[in-house]
Each structure stands twice: as structure tokens, then as C-alpha cells.
Amino acid sequence: MSGGGDGTALAGFLDFEPPTEDFREAVLQGLAERQKRIPAKFFYDDRGSRLFDRICEQPEYYPTRAELEILENERERLRALLPAEASVIEFGAGAAQKIRLLVEALVTPRCYVPIDISRQFLLHSAEGFARDHPELPTAAVCADFTLAVDLDPVVPEGPRVGFFPGSTIGNLTPDEAVGFLKSAARTLGEGGFLVVGVDLRKDPARLEAAYDDAAGVTAAFNLNLLRRINRELGGGFELDGFAHKALYDRDEGRIEMHLESLREQRVRIAGETFAFARGETIHTENSYKYELDGFQALAKRGGFRPALALTDAESLFSVHVLAVA
Ligand SMILES: C[S@@+](CC[C@H](N)C(=O)[O-])C[C@H]1O[C@@H](n2cnc3c(N)ncnc32)[C@H](O)[C@@H]1O
Structure with a gap:
């Protein structure tokens, strides 16, 4: 752990950045499968994170605005339910914007610990x-949140509140989400809570538009994965040979994003040809x-007791408060 005094505003930093070998x-492995696939967590190099931030500003991308509306309007109910003097642990923190509203809702939080792979x-x-909240010690953790991480070096004794916004839990299959929840319940411990943002089912046209904005930012985000493979793994993808696709699968209840090959082609990556x-x-x-x-049933399988479910005025998005069972 590196502490304060190294020129940063942080009280600590735990670095478990996954090695490039994991990406390779x-x-x-994923490109050798019949349906080629690459896990979504690899979108997030620095450029991918910045592109995701721009996605959040697109008019079609309602989830960010809807979740902010809930956090803004429901401070009192969140304050009444969540413990005072809690250490706040955020999974997949990204730009760390929404946490500002949650922290305002909490009574004298003790510290803030954002976890992210990027x-x-x-x-x-x-x-x-940390600069905007000098009163709240902030320690960052670079890690894959699907793997257990020992946070004890940066999180003091006492109640813990987890925060998992942005519908990132939706990027996991339901079984993976249950696995994540079980691990989060262990991390948060007895008396702990998890505040989690979950996108709701709705008109497929609205969903597909949110994942295929007219300005092409989501397309650039998706294609950035090939750019990352080229840079980090010495890949030979020609970016104009692929196109972004986003389709809602009603049976699975999920948006799928794909990169579609626009021609027959062969691509060399790390000495292999695909x-x-x-x-x-x-x-x-x-x-x-x-x-x-449906989400509350999933949360129960993951070791939590649903305590509160909040939605925005249009019922586009939900924020669940779950107590460790
Ligand atoms: C959909 S974005 C949400 C960002 C932000 N929380 C929000 O609500 O706007 C997902 C975030 O989780 C991070 N992330 C994705 N998979 C991860 C993983 N397995 N471990 C740690 N961070 C991850 C990404 O880097 C990104 O910041």
C-alpha cells in the first residue's frame, strides 16, 4: 500500500491491477470459441473509461440520469436506512460521480474506498x-471486483456500505451476479449494506437506442476493445473491418453488444491467427x-435481504438497498 505524502490526495492505494497476461x-481463449467472445471488463483501459463517461452524457443513455435522479431525490430514505460512521466501498467506481450524492446522504461516513480495474x-x-472531500479519507483499490480482495489494510473496523451503481451488475450473467453478491456480502460483513443500481426491463427500441447512440460514442467504445488488443497484445485488427451492433434478446432479458466482421478476414494476435x-x-x-x-430474488440467492427498492419517476431504472442477511 502506498500512503499519503507521495504527492497525491489519497490516504492509500492498493494495486492489484490484473496483468496483461490475463487479457492475452x-x-x-474467447476468440477460439465457436461464438467468439471477450469479457466486458476488458473494455476499460484509460480510453475505454473516458469513452464510457461520454456515453453517460448521450441523450439516448437514460441510465445515468435516472440513477442520479433517484440518489438525489431519495437521500432521506437512504439516510434513515444506512448505518452512520460507515466505511463506503464502491465497486467499479469509474468517474466517482454518483458516490458524491450517496456520501451526502450518509451520516458521518468514515472513509471512501473506490475499487476499479481501470x-x-x-x-x-x-x-x-479526495481533493473535493478532504474530511473523508479516500483510499483507492485497483482490482478485479469479481475476485476476493482483502480490504482490511485500507478499511477500518465498523459498519460497511457497498455501492455498485451504473447497472454494472447487469454485465454479469445472473449466476455470475449471485457469485459477486456472495463475495460482496463477505466483504461487507455482518451489519453491512449494498446499494446497487439495476436497469429495468422496458421497450426494446428504447434499450437498443441507449446502446447505439446516434453520435457513435458506444460504437467507438466497443471498437476500442480491438484497438486495445492491437496496442497491448500486438494484434492486427483493422478497425474499419468491424461494426458495432447492439440487440435486445427478449428471452434472456439482456442487451447484447457485438462487433460484426464486415468482410471475410484473418487477424494475427500474439502469434495466433483467427x-x-x-x-x-x-x-x-x-x-x-x-x-x-426478479432482482430481489437474485439478491436473496446472493446472501442479501432486500430492504428497499427505489425507482425514478419514469420507472426506467432502480436502486436497491440490500442488507447482508
Ligand atoms: C458501466 S461502468 C460504470 C461506471 C460508474 N460506476 C457509473 O455508475 O457510471 C463499469 C465500471 O466498472 C469497472 N469495472 C468493470 N468490470 C470490472 C471488474 N471486473 N473489476 C473492477 N472494475 C470493473 C469499469 O472500469 C467501469 O469503471
């Missing part, structure tokens, strides 16, 4: 938060959508 392995972006946003037929896709992201009770 996931890409080589190291440079995490440090930048955590330092920004053939793409015209129209063949790489599946790059799932984004599961839930009904309120």
Missing part, C-alpha cells in the same frame, strides 16, 4: 474525489435488465 489469455482512470477520479467470416461477430457485452422482484 482471455482474448486468445488503474489510471481510478487514480484520477479518486484523487479528484479467421472471421463476413457477418461473424465477437460478443463483447451483456447488459441484463431486471424487474424489481
Whole structure:
């Protein structure tokens, strides 16, 4: 752990950044499957994180505005339910914007610990938060939140509140989400709570528009994965050979993002060659959508007791407060 006094505003930094080897392995394995696929967590290099921030500003991308509306309007109910003097742990913190509203709702929080896989972006946003909240010790953790991380070096004794906004839980399959919740319940411990943002099922046209904005920012975000493979793994993708696709699968209740090969082509990556037929896709992201009770049932399987479910005025998005069971 590096502490304060090194020129940053942070009280500490734990660095468990996944090695490039993990990325190489996931890409080589995923592209060898019949339905080629790469896990969504690899979108987030620094450029990917900055593109995601721009997605949040697009008129079609309602989730960010709807979640902010809930956090803004429901401070009193959140304050009444969540423990005072809690250590706040955020999973997949990104730009660390929504946490500002949650922290305002809490009674004398003790510290803020953002966790994210995107190291440079995490440090930048955590330092920004720390400078704006000098009264609240902030320690950043670069890690894959699907793996257990020992937070004891940066989180004091006492109640813990987890925060998992942005519908990031929707990027996990329901079984993966249950696995994540079980691990989060252990991290948060007895008396702990998790505040989690979950996108709701709705008109497929509205969903598909949110994942295929007219300005092409989500397309650039999706294609950035190929750019990252080229840069970090010495890949040979020609970016104009692939197109962004986002489709809602009603049966699965999820948006799928793919990169579609626009021609027959062969691509060299880390000494291996992968053939793409015209129209063949790489599946790059799932984004599961839930009904309120469907998510609560999932939360119970993950070791939590649903305590409160909040929605925005249009019922586009939900924020659940879950207590460790
Ligand atoms: C959909 S964005 C949400 C960002 C922000 N929380 C928000 O609500 O706008 C997902 C965030 O989680 C991070 N992330 C994705 N998968 C992760 C993983 N397995 N471990 C740690 N961070 C992850 C990304 O870097 C990104 O910042």
C-alpha cells in the first residue's frame, strides 16, 4: 500500500491491477470459441473509461440520469436506512460521480474506498474525489471486483456500505451476479449494506437506442476493445473491418453488444491467427435488465435481504438497498 505524502490526495492505494497476461489469455481463449467472445471488463483501459463517461452524457443513455435522479431525490430514505460512521466501498467506481450524492446522504461516513480495474482512470477520479472531500479519507483499490480482495489494510473496523451503481451488475450473467453478491456480502460483513443500481426491463427500441447512440460514442467504445488488443497484445485488427451492433434478446432479458466482421478476414494476435467470416461477430457485452422482484430474488440467492427498492419517476431504472442477511 502506498500512503499519503507521495504527492497525491489519497490516504492509500492498493494495486492489484490484473496483468496483461490475463487479457492475452482471455482474448486468445474467447476468440477460439465457436461464438467468439471477450469479457466486458476488458473494455476499460484509460480510453475505454473516458469513452464510457461520454456515453453517460448521450441523450439516448437514460441510465445515468435516472440513477442520479433517484440518489438525489431519495437521500432521506437512504439516510434513515444506512448505518452512520460507515466505511463506503464502491465497486467499479469509474468517474466517482454518483458516490458524491450517496456520501451526502450518509451520516458521518468514515472513509471512501473506490475499487476499479481501470488503474489510471481510478487514480484520477479518486484523487479528484479526495481533493473535493478532504474530511473523508479516500483510499483507492485497483482490482478485479469479481475476485476476493482483502480490504482490511485500507478499511477500518465498523459498519460497511457497498455501492455498485451504473447497472454494472447487469454485465454479469445472473449466476455470475449471485457469485459477486456472495463475495460482496463477505466483504461487507455482518451489519453491512449494498446499494446497487439495476436497469429495468422496458421497450426494446428504447434499450437498443441507449446502446447505439446516434453520435457513435458506444460504437467507438466497443471498437476500442480491438484497438486495445492491437496496442497491448500486438494484434492486427483493422478497425474499419468491424461494426458495432447492439440487440435486445427478449428471452434472456439482456442487451447484447457485438462487433460484426464486415468482410471475410484473418487477424494475427500474439502469434495466433483467427479467421472471421463476413457477418461473424465477437460478443463483447451483456447488459441484463431486471424487474424489481426478479432482482430481489437474485439478491436473496446472493446472501442479501432486500430492504428497499427505489425507482425514478419514469420507472426506467432502480436502486436497491440490500442488507447482508
Ligand atoms: C458501466 S461502468 C460504470 C461506471 C460508474 N460506476 C457509473 O455508475 O457510471 C463499469 C465500471 O466498472 C469497472 N469495472 C468493470 N468490470 C470490472 C471488474 N471486473 N473489476 C473492477 N472494475 C470493473 C469499469 O472500469 C467501469 O469503471
